[in-house]
Amino acid sequence: MKIAFISFEFPPDTAIGGIATYVENAALLMAQRGHQVEVFTSSPGSESLNEQWRENIRVHRVHTANRDQFSKLLLPVFTERHRQMDFDIAESPEYSYEGMEVKKKFPGLPMIVRFHTPSFWVKCLNKKYVAGNIKEKLKSMLGIKQYKKEKDKEYLFSLMADGWVVPCTAMKEVLTEYWGLDENKITIIANPFLPSKELLDIPVETNNNRISFIGRLEVRKGVTQLAAAIPLVLAQRPGTEFCFIGKPNHAPGKNGMMDDYLKKQLRSFEQNIRFIPHAPKEKIPELLAQTDICVFPSYWELFGYVCTEAMAAARGIVAGNIGGMKDMLEDINGGVLVDPHSPQEIAGGILFLLNNSFERKEMGKRSRDKAMNYYSNKVAAMAEQYYLSKIKKH
Structure with missing residues (x-):
């Protein structure tokens, strides 16, 4: 398979959190299994395209520190590389709808959304545990700034995807309850991990x-x-x-x-x-x-x-x-x-x-x-079979 991972986060330039760790491990494991893997990411320092990384993985770093702009700035770079490579499948986090512009331009390219933690859920957790319950209950009673999924670009991008993957049962429950996603279409595959x-x-x-x-x-x-x-x-x-x-x-x-x-x-x-x-x-x-x-x-x-x-x-x-x-x-x-x-x-x-x-x-x-x-062998095999099943459906 020719796999494109789209992620604002990727080491070392933007090794910000768990998404970067996930993409690093997923890319390495897929490459070790013989697949052609390329990563489209960002760099606050400078642009670096077609960079040779570990395990023959190619990395394309778009020069930006602005996560909100990444999806659009990525598009011309991805377009040119897709013309050369003809990728079989692409994967993006739901977070910041990073693969949205690619999916709009290439609707025939299977796009997997792997959920990390949607912004609305982060805000819910912060309101519950950080901002104080009394203030938030008052807002809820008055109907102030109530969340509407129809205006959430992460939700809208997820609806465009050809597959939904979550790493745990709890995230699946959140998506079915708050976004109304069909639980039968959400696949649980743990995040891969290569222990040192x-x-x-x-x-x-x-x-x-x-x-x-x-x-x-x-x-x-x-x-x-x-x-x-x-x-x-x-x-x-x-x-x-x-x-x-x-x-x-x-x-x-x-x-x-x-x-x-x-x-x-x-x-x-x-x-x-x-x-x-x-x-x-x-x-x-x-x-x-x-x-x-x-x-x-x-x-x-x-x-x-x-x-x-x-x-x-x-x-x-x-x-x-x-x-x-x-x-x-x-x-x-x-x-x-x-x-x-x-x-x-x-x-x-x-x-x-x-x-x-x-x-x-x-x-x-x-x-x-x-x-x-x-977390290495079995999870990688599960992800591999999942990608192949989505490619066959196209």
Whole structure:
């Protein structure tokens, strides 16, 4: 197959978040399976077309830092390359409707929309967990700025697509409930993941007595509830160290930054708390090797690549039971799933893994096996068959 991935995000120039990580892994796996893969992306620095990247992947970087303009600026570059290559299939995130102009111009080219997290859902989550419920309930009662999907370009672009793919059950439920998409036409295929040798070489058995959170320090990631759980853990295991790894976002009520907020909340336990505000990708295996248990108490997570990294590292995992991490861990009993709104449950999950090292290591082994075999080999084969089925329909 000749596959075109369209994504504003792609390393290294625009390695912004999970979409970049997904496209990188998906492109590599498809190329390794013998397909011709090209990526159409952006660069804030300069334009670079027909760039040779890893695994014989060609990358076309459009010079822009404006995500809203990317779809239109991409079109002439894609048009010329499609004339040369005659792609079999294209894929785009729904986010920022990045493949819309391509689909308009080439309606006969099968276009897959792989959902990450639509903007309307991000806003819903932010309103619920950041802006304050009372204010939003008042707006709802008055009918102020109510969401209308018919005016949402991400929704309209999705209707143009030839296939819909989501990485988890929770996202499928959101799309059927809020956008009214036919659940029978939404296919669940987990995001692919190629674990590094550095992650796989970490010994299963570690006893560092360290608990780590990795990710943005923000309300939606559950860090305030984790902070409330820490005293409960230290009451029983006073020698435990907690490490917050990630860039801080706003504190609740936007009163300062989250790291300062957490330090104030935990000032009585400062000898047990450590903050690492920035950890480059290549540093993550080292940090995971120093960690026994990872805690990801997100209120919502589509597909946490930090979780797949922890799985590949065979760490003990405590994760929120809402969203994609439930799909990732539940089927293999690869971690302890908890109510992310409950500090008591979070503390209970951490203490269970601290007090049951054998079970923690067995969970870690199962998680590593899934990271090695399912998220690379099986997921890639599923995506491959899905693409072929859509090409045949055209």
